[in-house]
Amino acid sequence: MDRENDIPVFAQGLARIKLALRTSCFSASKRQHSGALSDTLQHWDDQYLRSDSPMAGHTRSLAEFGYTTSPVEVAGADQLTAIAQIKGLFSEQGLIALRRACCQLEGASATSHWIISKRTRAATELSTFIREMMNSRAFLLAVSKIAGVPLLPHPLINARSQVNYFYPPETPDEKAQIGMWHTDGTSFVLNILLSDPSEYEGGEFVYFEGPIEQFDTQNFAGRLRKSAVKASGDAVYIYGSRVYHGVRAVTAGRRMSLVLSFHCPYTQEDVNKFWHLASDDGVLATLRPWLRLKRNLRMSPGEQYRALGIETITFAEATGGRNRLTGMGRE
Numbered sequence: 001m002d003r004e005n006d007i008p009v010f011a012q013g014l015a016r017i018k019l020a021l022r023t024s025c026f027s028a029s030k031r032q033h034s035g036a037l038s039d040t041l042q043h044w045d046d047q048y049l050r051s052d053s054p055m056a057g058h059t060r061s062l063a064e065f066g067y068t069t070s071p072v073e074v075a076g077a078d079q080l081t082a083i084a085q086i087k088g089l090f091s092e093q094g095l096i097a098l099r100r101a102c103c104q105l106e107g108a109s110a111t112s113h114w115i116i117s118k119r120t121r122a123a124t125e126l127s128t129f130i131r132e133m134m135n136s137r138a139f140l141l142a143v144s145k146i147a148g149v150p151l152l153p154h155p156l157i158n159a160r161s162q163v164n165y166f167y168p169p170e171t172p173d174e175k176a177q178i179g180m181w182h183t184d185g186t187s188f189v190l191n192i193l194l195s196d197p198s199e200y201e202g203g204e205f206v207y208f209e210g211p212i213e214q215f216d217t218q219n220f221a222g223r224l225r226k227s228a229v230k231a232s233g234d235a236v237y238i239y240g241s242r243v244y245h246g247v248r249a250v251t252a253g254r255r256m257s258l259v260l261s262f263h264c265p266y267t268q269e270d271v272n273k274f275w276h277l278a279s280d281d282g283v284l285a286t287l288r289p290w291l292r293l294k295r296n297l298r299m300s301p302g303e304q305y306r307a308l309g310i311e312t313i314t315f316a317e318a319t320g321g322r323n324r325l326t327g328m329g330r331e
């Protein structure tokens with residue numbers, strides 16, 4: 001790695017709980033533009049997925065990260081993908097449409113000093129295109145194959161989708177926009193980069209290739225990695241709750257990304273920690289959706305898929321009946 005650590009770590013443990021309580025008293029973020037956002041009602045089409053399988057570049061399982069036990073009972077640590085760098089998920093037309101949808105949502109973005117400086121949460125509620133994409137069985141199957149388990153859109157809408165916008169500081173004393181070192185509140189997370197290298201400088205996606213217990217910014221022990229994902233439409237899939245990651249400061253231009261969270265309906269162990277979410281949205285705003293989530297998780301996988309009008313995705317489909325990520329090209 002070329003540089004020492006240059007991004008701070010977001011609060012963990014007790015400090016995070018304190019943040020959550022503060023968030024519930026004061027507004028966590030400022031909306032920059034108010035008023036209704038126009039949804040162009042552009043529709044998703046499964047043809048926007050490339051017909052050939054996406055290419056998985058650098059790929060590691062949770063076992064390869066050093067986890068000896070799996071966080072979910074339905075799949076082993078060796079079957080769960082910790083990180084996969086993905087190319088060629090979308091067709092050219094699909095990428096143009098997705099970028100357009102995410103650009104439109106910038107009008108609804110809010111800035112804060114939390115993990116990500118500027119973002120629009122609940123993108124699936126604001127954009128027909130992103131909602132339809134997230135509910136497309138073909139899209140879900142593609143992501144399930146990357147993850148190693150069958151997936152559904154995450155039941156919590158605020159955690160389900162967000163668009164991040166990173167800009168350089170406008171004045172010398174303004175803070176650079178970064179993604180602090182953090183783990184996600186959700187586990188199955190697809191980070192889709194939507195800017196080309198020519199559009200910005202800096203903004204590398206970095207992660208620690210080891211278990212979270214060993215994460216130490218004073219000593220990365222040679223396991224600080226920079227994702228090779230560069231082109232617009234490329235994606236980094238991570239097991240978000242077990243992989244420390246961040247985004248370095250953007251020093252010029254604009255970097256946009258869409259972060260999608262999924263849920264595996266075959267396990268009750270959704271690791272989504274209440275306090276993690278509450279530190280983003282505030283205690284009161286989190287309580288009701290969180291209780292609903294707990295109820296949802298008691299439904300059978302078939303019921304959870306049916307509730308969304310999606311034919312069940314089976315383990316055999318997600319794994320191709322074979323090993324993790326086989327049937328998908330590797331670089």
Ligand SMILES: O=C(O)CCC(=O)C(=O)O
Binds near residue numbers: 259
């Ligand atoms: O912008 C990215 O590539 C990743 C951002 C991220 O880690 C997050 O939104 O949780």
Ligand SMILES: [Fe+2]
Binds near residue numbers: 183184240245
């Ligand atoms: Fe993240």
